[in-house]
Amino acid sequence: MSNLPEKLTKPYDPASTEARIYQLWEKSGFFNPDNLPARHQEPFTIIMPPPNANGRLHAGHGLTITLEDIMTRYQRMQGKKALWVPGADHAGFETQVVYEKKLEKEGRSRFKMGRQELYNEIMAFTIDSKKHMEADVKALGASCDWSREKFTLDASVVAEVQETFRNLYRDGLVYRGYRTVNWCTKHQTSLSDVETENVEKADKLYYIKYGPFIVATVRPETIFGDVAVAVNPTDERYQQFIGQTIEVQHPEGVLPLVIIADEEVDPAFGTGALKITPAHDHNDFRMAETHHLSRIEVIDQYGKLNEKCGKYSGMKILEARTKVVEDLQALGLIEKIEDYAHAVPTCYKCSTTIEPRVMPQWFVKMEPLAKLAADAVRGGNIKFIPDNFEKIFLYWMDNTMDWNISRQIVWGIPIPALVCTSCNAGTLDIDHKVGSACPTCSAPLTSETDTFDTWFSSGQWPLLALGYPKTKDLSFYPTNVMETGRDLIFKWIPRMVIFGLYLTGKVPFSTVYLHGMVNDKHGKKMSKSKGNVVSPIELTDKYGADALRIGLVIGNTPGNDIALAEDKIKGYKHFCNKIWNATRFVLSNTEGMSLYTPRPVLEKRDEEILAEFNTAITSITTHYENYRFHLAGEELYHYFWNTFADIIIEEMKPRLSGTGESSKQSAQWILLNILATTIKMLHPFIPFITEELWGILPRAEKSLLIVEPWPKSL
RNA sequence: GGGCGAUUAGCUCAGUUGGUAGAGCAGCGCUUUUACACAGCGAAGGUCGGGGGUUCAAAUCCCUCAUCGCCCACCA
Numbered sequence: 001m002s003n004l005p006e007k008l009t010k011p012y013d014p015a016s017t018e019a020r021i022y023q024l025w026e027k028s029g030f031f032n033p034d035n036l037p038a039r040h041q042e043p044f045t046i047i048m049p050p051p052n053a054n055g056r057l058h059a060g061h062g063l064t065i066t067l068e069d070i071m072t073r074y075q076r077m078q079g080k081k082a083l084w085v086p087g088a089d090h091a092g093f094e095t096q097v098v099y100e101k102k103l104e105k106e107g108r109s110r111f112k113m114g115r116q117e118l119y120n121e122i123m124a125f126t127i128d129s130k131k132h133m134e135a136d137v138k139a140l141g142a143s144c145d146w147s148r149e150k151f152t153l154d155a156s157v158v159a160e161v162q163e164t165f166r167n168l169y170r171d172g173l174v175y176r177g178y179r180t181v182n183w184c185t186k187h188q189t190s191l192s193d194v195e196t197e198n199v200e201k202a203d204k205l206y207y208i209k210y211g212p213f214i215v216a217t218v219r220p221e222t223i224f225g226d227v228a229v230a231v232n233p234t235d236e237r238y239q240q241f242i243g244q245t246i247e248v249q250h251p252e253g254v255l256p257l258v259i260i261a262d263e264e265v266d267p268a269f270g271t272g273a274l275k276i277t278p279a280h281d282h283n284d285f286r287m288a289e290t291h292h293l294s295r296i297e298v299i300d301q302y303g304k305l306n307e308k309c310g311k312y313s314g315m316k317i318l319e320a321r322t323k324v325v326e327d328l329q330a331l332g333l334i335e336k337i338e339d340y341a342h343a344v345p346t347c348y349k350c351s352t353t354i355e356p357r358v359m360p361q362w363f364v365k366m367e368p369l370a371k372l373a374a375d376a377v378r379g380g381n382i383k384f385i386p387d388n389f390e391k392i393f394l395y396w397m398d399n400t401m402d403w404n405i406s407r408q409i410v411w412g413i414p415i416p417a418l419v420c421t422s423c424n425a426g427t428l429d430i431d432h433k434v435g436s437a438c439p440t441c442s443a444p445l446t447s448e449t450d451t452f453d454t455w456f457s458s459g460q461w462p463l464l465a466l467g468y469p470k471t472k473d474l475s476f477y478p479t480n481v482m483e484t485g486r487d488l489i490f491k492w493i494p495r496m497v498i499f500g501l502y503l504t505g506k507v508p509f510s511t512v513y514l515h516g517m518v519n520d521k522h523g524k525k526m527s528k529s530k531g532n533v534v535s536p537i538e539l540t541d542k543y544g545a546d547a548l549r550i551g552l553v554i555g556n557t558p559g560n561d562i563a564l565a566e567d568k569i570k571g572y573k574h575f576c577n578k579i580w581n582a583t584r585f586v587l588s589n590t591e592g593m594s595l596y597t598p599r600p601v602l603e604k605r606d607e608e609i610l611a612e613f614n615t616a617i618t619s620i621t622t623h624y625e626n627y628r629f630h631l632a633g634e635e636l637y638h639y640f641w642n643t644f645a646d647i648i649i650e651e652m653k654p655r656l657s658g659t660g661e662s663s664k665q666s667a668q669w670i671l672l673n674i675l676a677t678t679i680k681m682l683h684p685f686i687p688f689i690t691e692e693l694w695g696i697l698p699r700a701e702k703s704l705l706i707v708e709p710w711p712k713s714l
Numbered sequence: 715g716g717g718c719g720a721u722u723a724g725c726u727c728a729g730u731u732g733g734u735a736g737a738g739c740a741g742c743g744c745u746u747u748u749a750c751a752c753a754g755c756g757a758a759g760g761u762c763g764g765g766g767g768u769u770c771a772a773a774u775c776c777c778u779c780a781u782c783g784c785c786c787a788c789c790a
Contacts, residue, residue: 008749011750011752012752198786198787205790216790217790219790230790264788264789265789265790266789266790268789269789269790270789270790273790274789274790275790276790277790281788281790282788283788283789283790284788284790285788286788342789342790343787345788356788388718388719389718391717391718392717392718392785392786395717395786396786399786399787401788486784486785487784487785489785490785490786516719517784521725521726522725522726523726523727551738554727554728554737554738555726555727555728555737555738556727556728557727557728559719560719560720560727561719561720561783561784562726562727563725563726563727564726565725565726565727565738565739567725567726567738567739567740568726568727568738568739570738570739570752571737571738571739571752572738573752574750574752574753575752576752577750577752577753578749578750578752578753580749580750581749581750581752581753582749582750583749584749584750585748585749585750586749587749588748588749589748589749619730622730623730626730628730630728631728631729631730634728634729634736634737637737638736638737645749645750646754646755649749650754653747653748654748656748657748
């Protein structure tokens with residue numbers, strides 16, 4: 001039993017092993033590609049999607065970290081100069097919302113705090129939360145290079161993001177626009193289109209008498225902001241009115257409305273006549289631009305009717321709606337009211353109905369940029385896994401609208417600009433001084449207080465994470481794989497492609513691997529309100545990180561959602577236990593033999609076993625190469641349990657205790673070498689237990705499994 | 715209104731280029747045999763959503779229908 005170390009006489013205990021093994025790896029320095037042995041030349045790079053630094057990791061992060069670590073570890077063993085760059089995201093609006101909830105609980109409000117005070121508090125909170133997030137990433141076994149970790153508010157990142165803005169401005173790709181934006185009346189900020197969520201709502205459709213017309217609307221309270229009635233130019237019913245101005249009666253007086261003709265009006269909907277409220281509807285705003293109509297703002301930033309609304313001023317939208325309808329009814333101006341179901345945009349964080357408001361904000365001109373991205377993808381420069389996401393990506397790129405990057409929150413990167421106190425024009429901060437005259441209207445300029453949409457900086461992340469524009473690490477760019485949740489196919493992926501191409505002319509990654517959502521065991525979305533949230537760290541504590549990792553990957557195809565059942569993870573803990581015990585058996589029966597023992601003359605049966613095993617190596621390696629990790633894991637699992645443990649070990653038992661010395665040696669060699677090689681191939685999935693076992697296997701030198709060459713054949 | 719995905723054993727899901735179905739968990743029976751009861755062995759369980767087509771052969775390709783889910787959308 002000389003081959004059997006003390007450790008193996010006890011059951012495997014992840015809790016006492018994992019932290020120790022992780023330290024071993026960190027101490028080795030191999031997470032940093034600069035420290036890898038000389039055989040590692042060709043770079044393999046993954047940029048970690050920086051987890052939000054405002055809390056612990058959730059189950060989805062568990063899957064991300066696992067998949068990326070599998071790729072990184074596999075490529076490192078394959079001899080690549082593997083770099084996986086970790087990060088932490090300040091997560092602008094997200095974090096500010098988290099912090100506002102905290103303030104609310106404490107009976108405080110951001111609106112009663114100074115900007116700097118609020119910023120400092122959120123920074124302190126984030127720096128503290130970041131530590132927990134990082135500890136979670138480590139607990140999952142991530143072999144990322146912490147020496148290169150970046151935070152999205154690092155000074156160098158902020159400076160470069162601002163520089164990109166200036167470049168876009170100079171290139172005419174960023175501009176200050178004055179138009180309707182998506183306004184959240186609770187959070188007091190505008191939001192981009194991807195930050196709103198369309199929710200199906202049951203409303204009423206009111207048919208209101210407008211002079212000779214009847215218009216259908218769900219928002220009668222905006223009547224005071226109406227400037228026109230639009231009809232389709234081909235609509236015969238209304239031909240004689242086009243171009244005329246009519247007078248429309250309402251509870252507070254009379255409105256003069258011009259009748260315009262616009263293709264966008266659908267003659268079949270409602271009455272074919274549409275009231276136009278340019279200041280409070282995106283569509284109406286556009287029409288008003290086309291027809292040079294004025295805008296009357298009647299709803300304020302808090303969602304209340306303003307002083308232009310007579311007796312309704314100060315009322316909230318819904319209250320005013322009820323009142324206005326009552327009064328219109330009293331005047332006999334309501335023709336009918338119908339039930340109406342439609343989708344309304346809401347704030348994705350608080351579900352408050354978005355109020356379109358006309359505001360001066362910064363926009364990125366998307367069309368030329370999106371074309372760069374679409375061309376690159378059409379040209380085959382980026383491969384999507386699964387490939388149907390390419391279509392989704394292209395649809396998105398072919399249908400962009402200009403991107404509002406201004407946020408009225410303090411937690412973010414300041415937009416480096418000056419804005420006019422009078423005419424809403426904007427200039428770069430470095431081109432003028434605060435207080436100097438606006439180039440357009442000569443009024444004094446003041447500092448912009450808005451911050452960037454988080455995705456503006458995140459979109460540049462592959463470059464920023466590599467220290468761009470410093471050239472030191474740019475040999476790792478373009479990166480190989482961007483692995484992230486499939487929900488980011490339009491929020492994040494396109495922006496990275498765009499900025500990568502804009503800044504360097506090169507796509508930021510050649511492969512996009514998208515995983516599905518991690519749901520609860522019944523396949524339902526996890527949410528705090530449903531109480532079905534599963535913490536990856538709890539599972540790690542209970543079953544070990546290895547069990548969680550392999551359990552997350554096996555049975556889950558790219559792009560498809562996964563149902564995370566605790567029992568499944570438990571099952572893979574049993575697998576780890578199986579490996580542990582099989583190793584115990586093999587080592588206690590291979591006395592005097594090491595991994596360096598030359599191959600003895602093998603029995604015919606052993607040659608067969610070997611041939612079968614070599615076939616498995618090839619198959620498993622092919623799965624790894626093709627990003628089919630669920631199949632690689634499954635095949636390893638089945639080979640180890642159902643072939644190696646159930647058949648091979650059992651078959652060898654009589655030979656190990658028998659008297660035929662050469663038969664015994666052949667059996668021992670087969671057992672030890674298949675065991676060791678399988679452990680290597682399992683390492684990317686279950687790094688902790690395999691590294692621990694590798695340290696126990698009989699070898700002369702104590703090298704680490706993490707840099708062991710990937711096996712070819714036995 | 716569009717787009718996408720799913721529909722396979724009681725539950726959650728695999729099944730890479732077409733060749734008469736698999737895993738985990740649950741459940742049933744037996745077994746403490748030189749690792750492992752966090753185990754082994756054995757049995758049971760599915761006409762792979764319905765229908766049609768291509769093929770010697772389809773869960774796998776094509777058409778169609780149905781149901782569920784997700785995403786997108788400036789018909790008020």
